[in-house]
Amino acid sequence: MIHYFDNAATTPVRPEAVQAAVEAMTQGWGNPSSRYALGSQAAEAVKRHRAQAAAGLGCRPEELFFTSCGTEGDNWAIQGAVELGRRTGKHIITTAYEHAAVLEPCKALERQGYEVTYLQPDRAGNISLDDLEGALRPDTVLVSMMLVNNELGTVLPVAQAAKLVHQKTKALVHCDAVQGFLKVPFTPKELGADLLTVSGHKIHAPKGIGALYIRGGLKFPPMIRGGGQESGLRSGTEATAQIAAFAAAVEAGAASLEGDMAHMAALKEETLQRLTAQIPGLKRVGEGTAPHILAVTLPGYKSEVIVRFLSDRGICLSSGSACHKGKPSHVYAALKLPKKELDGVLRISFSYDTTLEDVQALAEGLKAAQEQLFTSLS
Numbered sequence: 118m119i120h121y122f123d124n125a126a127t128t129p130v131r132p133e134a135v136q137a138a139v140e141a142m143t144q145g146w147g148n149p150s151s152r153y154a155l156g157s158q159a160a161e162a163v164k165r166h167r168a169q170a171a172a173g174l175g176c177r178p179e180e181l182f183f184t185s186c187g188t189e190g191d192n193w194a195i196q197g198a199v200e201l202g203r204r205t206g207k208h209i210i211t212t213a214y215e216h217a218a219v220l221e222p223c224k225a226l227e228r229q230g231y232e233v234t235y236l237q238p239d240r241a242g243n244i245s246l247d248d249l250e251g252a253l254r255p256d257t258v259l260v261s262m263m264l265v266n267n268e269l270g271t272v273l274p275v276a277q278a279a280k281l282v283h284q285k286t287k288a289l290v291h292c293d294a295v296q297g298f299l300k301v302p303f304t305p306k307e308l309g310a311d312l313l314t315v316s317g318h319k320i321h322a323p324k325g326i327g328a329l330y331i332r333g334g335l336k337f338p339p340m341i342r343g344g345g346q347e348s349g350l351r352s353g354t355e356a357t358a359q360i361a362a363f364a365a366a367v368e369a370g371a372a373s374l375e376g377d378m379a380h381m382a383a384l385k386e387e388t389l390q391r392l393t394a395q396i397p398g399l400k401r402v403g404e405g406t407a408p409h410i411l412a413v414t415l416p417g418y419k420s421e422v423i424v425r426f427l428s429d430r431g432i433c434l435s436s437g438s439a440c441h442k443g444k445p446s447h448v449y450a451a452l453k454l455p456k457k458e459l460d461g462v463l464r465i466s467f468s469y470d471t472t473l474e475d476v477q478a479l480a481e482g483l484k485a486a487q488e489q490l491f492t493s494l495s
């Protein structure tokens with residue numbers, strides 16, 4: 118029996134999405150560009166699925182472009198925005214705790230002469246709008262701010278940020294909403310985002326599919342040039358099965374969003390209560406309010422050791438230091454936690470199908486870990 122608490126890493130594919138993918142692979146497998154009926158049926162299906170996904174995201178179908186993943190959407194948004202802004206300037210603002218899919222393209226641009234301001238979170242994990250306002254300049258071409266931080270569950274003030282940016286500059290606003298989509302309610306328009314990234318495998322669709330919202334009217338440069346698919350902006354034969362599954366997952370997730378949010382928030386609270394009551398020394402990290410992500414630390418213990426211990430009991434969660442070559446995650450490091458707390462960070466992430474029994478198993482597993490593992494001396 119698996120008790121899965123790593124939904125921020127990836128999610129199981131929901132049955133509606135599996136069924137849609139199977140249908141697309143077994144019946145509607147034509148190439149949407151082909152001129153005969155099998156092709157036009159596939160093209161019709163992609164059109165229908167684009168409309169279905171756009172309805173769930175709250176945008177127009179012509180504003181939604183399918184990609185292969187969130188990383189691609191983030192890279193495209195950033196590269197395209199700086200290309201569009203090349204006559205305005207070479208300054209970008211983002212946050213220090215964005216996903217690598219945003220930070221790495223920003224670093225690449227720094228090497229090409231761009232200047233990037235990284236807004237720092239406070240100890241609670243929040244980003245200040247005053248800091249953003251102070252960083253805005255006439256030559257700022259892009260502000261990229263995530264909606265929900267993937268390691269802390271912090272919900273960032275994207276709508277207020279976008280308002281400020283648009284009042285004061287010509288910069289485009291990109292939002293990496295990979296962790297916010299179908300976890301907190303929003304539409305790209307409500308956020309004031311010009312560009313917004315989502316990813317399939319975080320919302321119970323398969324891996325290999327994502328989407329970039331590009332605000333209508335924005336003349337955005339292509340990501341991949343070729344046969345002209347995705348209105349000429351992202352060529353390559355459409356991934357019809359993944360697109361079908363993505364649309365089905367979006368529709369199902371959007372239909373049950375309110376109930377799912379309440380379910381995840383209640384389990385998150387229950388987990389926090391149980392763990393703080395039953396595991397001496399365990400502390401919360403940050404104050405993230407997203408319903409599906411809870412970061413905690415067990416100071417003095419090594420999180421990788423705990424993760425391995427729990428894995429043997431069928432419990433899956435993520436350690437704070439799983440990322441780069443043994444270095445602690447840049448997100449928790451940005452909070453300037455003391456080393457002992459940094460080493461012991463665990464990320465627990467929930468989904469609509471997490472149960473109270475899962476929470477019970479996690480609490481018991483962590484208790485056993487604390488009793489059976491040695492604390493580290495560092």
Ligand code: PLP
Pocket residue numbers: 125126186187188189191216218263265266267293295296316317318327
């Ligand atoms: N952005 C955030 C906030 C994420 O959490 C992730 C994945 O962990 C990504 C982007 C990258 O998405 P993908 O795995 O679909 O490339």
